[in-house]
Structures are given as structure tokens and as C-alpha cells.
Amino acid sequence: MTAKYRNLFIDLDDTLWAFSENARDSFAEVYVEFDFGRYFDSFEQFYSIYTERNNALWVDYDHGRITKEELNRERFSYPLLKVGVGDPELVHAYMKAFFRIIPTKQKLMPHARDVLEYLNGKYRLYILSNGFRELQSRKLASAGIEGYFRKVILSEDLKVNKPRAEIFYFALSATQSELRESLMIGDSFDTDIAGARGVGMDQVFYNHRHRTELPFRPTYEVASLTELFDLL
Template structure:
């Protein structure tokens, strides 16, 4: 067996963060009567998603801090609404975080994949998510017990795709690059980061996106396909 260890991204690779976000935002939209400000939930969600996706991209590139991302998550979508103060937007963000951590929807096939991998490999989380959230999210999703190591960027001090976090992970786990493989959904942070650090990769790519800069070691559209690789 070539690999002894598996590195797994958490959000939208195992935990269905997109769906958990949609569910939580639906609650926020209803409970704060956002229909006063947006024609529909879809309009609100579209604005929110564009804003937070941009923030996470900047955070992954090291261009903004964790505090800025959290601060701007709702200030951005709500900044044109005079009735909502900055303090209220920050309070809504705190409420959002408290709610989403309790959502436990997994990506289809995630639990079955973990059941398959666990007896065969040491499996570890490598995530850019925030320490105060990720452990609770794993607990809510019922997957905490599967992992040997949980390596989080804000604890390490550097984000994927920076090579330093992959070097840190190899040292922490005690494994050579050729004996570990990275599984993730984000081509830039997960797959590109692993590629540039000399690790094999499995790109979970359910939307059949293209990779122009390099060819990942493996690409799958469904998590169940990983069993044919590992």
C-alpha cells in the first residue's frame, strides 16, 4: 500500500458547508425579517454568497485576517441598509456562527468514505476553518472520532495553499510526502497547495470544473469513487 495517511479537507469535502450555510441563512432571513430589505431569499443568498466567497479567497491568499473575514461576512451584504447598524450586523454574524456550528449535514458519501478509510489508513483533517468552529462542526456531524490529527490553519499560523502548512502537517503526522495524499474540493487551496508541496492529490470535483494550470493526480465527481483509488 503506497499511502499510510490521508489528509482530508473538511468544508465541502466532508461537511456540506454550502447546504448548512443555506439552511442557516434561511433561518437568519426569516428571524430577522430580511424580506423587508431583499425581494427574496434568493436575492439575499446571492449577495451573501458572492461576498463571503470573495472573503474566503482573500483569506486563503493571506490578504485579509480571520477577524476581517468574520467582520465583513454580514457587514458587506447589509451595508446599504440604513436601518441595520454595523453593531447589528456583527451581532447577526455571531448568531449565524452559533447556529451553523450545530448543523450536521454531510456531503453525500462522506460517512461511508470515512468508514472505508478508517480501518485502512490514518486519516487527518487539514482545514483553513477556524478552531472555535471546526471541532464543534465535526461533533455536530458525528465524525470527530475518525481523525488521528486535526490541523487547522489559524492554529498553525498559515493557510492552505502555503507550503508551510503542508510541511507542518507532514512533521506533525510524521510521514514522508510520498506516503500521504490530500483529498479536497478546492483546486487552489487543497489540490494546488498539495501539488506544489510534492503531495499526491484527489480532487473532489462534483461540478466538473477544469484545471488549466496542472493535472491533479486523481479527480472524482463523487466521494464513493475514492474507494477505487485507495
């Protein structure tokens, strides 16, 4: 199978860079910095309120139903509004602090560095992410993995998010990659896998959340990045 692919397009957040863990750690620092114990019973209460709304808003953002500005305004204001705190200045301040802290975090998904070391040189590696330009490059640098990638392609470059076909065609064009020689690796079935399938690109679904009901069978499915050693 090694000879079949030349180009690997890899999602960043929660595929290589441990976004969920790093975000939680960043919010824990923000919670203390802004004394949110005044408003919430615990950090767990705050973070569960934030996460529930944040997840829904990202679905809307990925499908182009809301803007980046609306996403950020809504997800950061929501937890405080839920406990009766309507303070736009506080929301802006803690949002700014979060964005200052999170790109400094270094946690990677299990075995990510070993897998990148294995793939490097055998394939042309590219990041394909819906994340924000001002954060993604800094995340890669903080984690020490920026050197593995020939190019970082972000949805903001085209103002179109995965799973839209345009961002995949843009990525192929920007990297001079042939579709039949390309493979998408990601943890989001709805954006990475469905999007790649929509343009006829093979996919590896990194199913670390052990999702059981899938709308269709991806080209490949792995529960651990270590399975890429045998697959690729």
C-alpha cells in the same frame, strides 16, 4: 495502490461536511430570526448578495491578504450595506447568531460517511482545513464523524492558510507523516490541490462542481467520493 499511501489529509468543508448546504440553511434561519424581509425582497436576494462577496473574500483570506477579523466583518456587513442598512450592532448580532447555528448542522457530502468507514483502519486519517478552530471541531461532532480522525490540523494553528507550503509541512510534522506516503483529498483546486502539489504531495481533486478548466492535471480526480473505493 493501497500500499503506496499511509496518511490521508482530508479537507473538511464541502469535501466531507456539506458546508454550502449547511451555511445556506443557517442563513435561512438567521434571515427569519432578524426579520431581514424588511430589507430584502427575498432570502434569495440576500443570499446571492452575500455569496458573491463571501467567495471573493475567502480567496483573499486563503492567500493571506486579509485577516480573519476583516473577512468576517466585510462578508457579514456587505449584504446590508448593499441595501442601504449601515447598522454595526445588527451586523454583529446576526453574525453571532450564524456562528451559533452553523456548527450544529449535520449534513455531509454524498457518501462521506460510507467512505470514511471504508478508509478507517486502512489509513491514518487527518483533517487539514482552513476553517476556524471554534467551529470545525463542533462541526465534526455534530455530524458524528470526529472519531474517524487522529488529528484535526487547522490553518489557525500556524496562522498560515492552504495553499501555503508551511501548513502542509506543519501537518506532516505534527502527524509524523512521510511526504511520499501522504495524500491530500479536497474540493478546492486552488488551496487543497495546488497547495499539496507545491510541496510534492499527491492529491485527489474532488471535483463535485465539475470544473473543466484546470491549471494542471491533479494526481487523481473524482466526481464522487464513491470513486475512492476503487482508488484507495
